[in-house]
Amino acid sequence: MGHGTRLTIDHLKSFKNLMHLQEVPDEIMCRAFPTTLKGPARVWFSKLDPNTISTFKEFSEHFVTHFIGGQRYKRSSASLLNIKQRENESLRSYMTRFNKEALLIDEADDKVLVTVFTNGL
Incomplete structure (x- = not known):
């Protein structure tokens, strides 16, 4: 711990x-x-x-x-680069999926999260 x-x-x-x-x-x-x-x-x-x-x-x-x-499941911010908004996926659904993954990031920087989220749209 x-x-x-x-x-x-x-x-x-x-x-x-x-x-x-x-x-x-x-x-x-x-x-x-x-x-x-x-x-x-x-x-x-x-x-x-x-x-x-x-x-x-x-x-x-x-x-x-x-x-x-x-x-033990913590990841780097780079793992979020694989999360993309799917065709016909609502923004709400994409945000929910993205946020669940973002919780697993070790010491995520807000600016990085916003950039990666926007790139996934």
Whole structure:
């Protein structure tokens, strides 16, 4: 587990401990936690489909799986060059496919992502 991953998981544990001490309801935890995220964790959260997670436990599991379980699948930005908008594919569908792959990129640069996305149109 890398240093950044360890810090991210520690951040989740600290947040949960603080919220449980104050007996904060699950719904508030789900709304408050994203405001504490920075860097790759904030990027990960911003790419989640809205209304797909209903409990903080479920959110925590997704979070941990992404930052621990998904680490060995990281790729370079170059892998996105293979993603092209298919003939008769809607822009929404292309964006969804592109974003799913972009989540697998290790430390993706926003400018590179925009350029590669545009080239794939």
